[in-house]
Amino acid sequence: MLRIDSITAKYQDLSAISEVSLDVEDGKITALIGSNGAGKTTILNSVSGLKELSSGRIYWNDRIISGSSPDQIAALGVIQVPEGRKLFPAMTVEENLELGAYLPGPRRDWTKTRKRVFELFPRLEERRKQYTGSLSGGEQQMVAVGRALMALPKLLMLDEPSLGLAPIVTDEIFKIIVELNREGLTALVVSQEVLQTLSISNAAYLLENGKIVLHGAAGAMLADPKVKESYLGI
């Protein structure tokens, strides 16, 4: 279980997030919603070690991980699918996937994991020899998720998985997140697609201007008048 305990992170003097606390329970999908610039990505980057904290602590299974380097955190199975895919564009689909399984553990049975990834995303198998830079946005997102799965994640953090994708592709990605969750994967989904994200999540947190302003069960959040008004436009 991931526990974020009152973290603050700054860019120069400006606080991007202040005293954010958040729990991600095992086996659940937790949503982190909020508008552009609310600090969602900063939270994910803090967890994965890319962003240094000014204060607060992050625990993974009761072990402090804040302050560790990104590769150490990833080695614990906390894997991020970065915003905007961030693939290695001059490498093929296969090479990207293989790099996902870099550590000895995931590498041991990487062919098996890859088979599973190809089952989830059959399109990737067709394009396995293609450079990822030449794929469509949706296919790139699939590679990004697939690459993260190759690391055999215990917690998968998805940053705007639907960014810039056609609705039909978004549906597909969300469907796969649900499927993976059913198999036991814990996920933290960051998104501006409030309705869709809440509808697949168990719990949710609403972030505004770097602060958590609301949290609870995803269903309750969907019914909340504030969420309805500001984010769903109902």
Next chain:
Amino acid sequence: MGQDSGWSKRTLLLVIVFISCVTIFPWLGPPVYFISFAFNVFIYITLATSWNIIGGYTGYLSFGHVAFFGIGAYAAAIFGMWFGLSPALNILASIPAGLVSMLLAILVGYPCLRLRGPYFAVITLCFAFVTELTIRNLDFLGGADGLWLKGLALPIEVSRSIFFELMLVLTLVTLFVANRIEKSKFGSGLRAIKEDEEVAQTMAINTPKLKITAFAISAFFPGVAGGLYACYLTYIHPDIVFDVNVSILIVLMALFGGGAFWFGPLVGATILTFVNEGLSTFVKAEYARIIYGCLFIIVIIFMPNGILEFAKTRMVKKPAKFEAAVK
């Protein structure tokens, strides 16, 4: 990565025959000039191939790589002096000399490899200057006078032939190591760093460790080459073994051939050493430089990924490659 492009039996046979021909070449009684020239080609292949491990594979352009060559040369000379080594043993001291270069690379790399892009290029260039100035001003290292080593008491053809063989072995070992790295998991980690270091980190790749390892390996072989060179020349001077032009030439050779493959620097170094020699033999030195410069401009504009990649895309149709398509 992954699919190890194992050589077919025929290619392997061709390579073995070729290497054998090269090996017996100096013993067939060619003019000494050709032996010395081939020795130079081998040095450049070794330097460019080693550089490529940190520069081409990892994307950290070291512009001071000649420093490791120079340090190796000086280390071998100093070992010879301090321990009163015989010329033959002094040649063997090239290996610990390579280790000295490697150690320095680790010390320098630890802070410097945190810098990226142009900053890394500049700081490595400064490192080469500082090393050269230090040696030039330390009297026990010969200072501005340089250092003398004992030469092999053999006829020049024999002595040159021996160094030819030694440098050939070093070149082959370097190429072999570069080839193994390229095909290994370590190599794909380096490529990941080259493409996007931050993402590589989030994929559990310990990037600082990989970079330091690559830098250390890429300093070792030039160090050994420097040691052999010192024994070959029997005289070393900061101007000779810390020549900044060599630093730049190494980079150009590797990129000329293509930095992504182990044989890119091999091709680049071979072609450019021949071109350089041809130009300085048949053309006036001033014109030679102009032609040489133009050649680089043409290659960089039309073949930014090196001549090998250029030839490859011309010969086989491959799926389009978009370097910066993903934001």
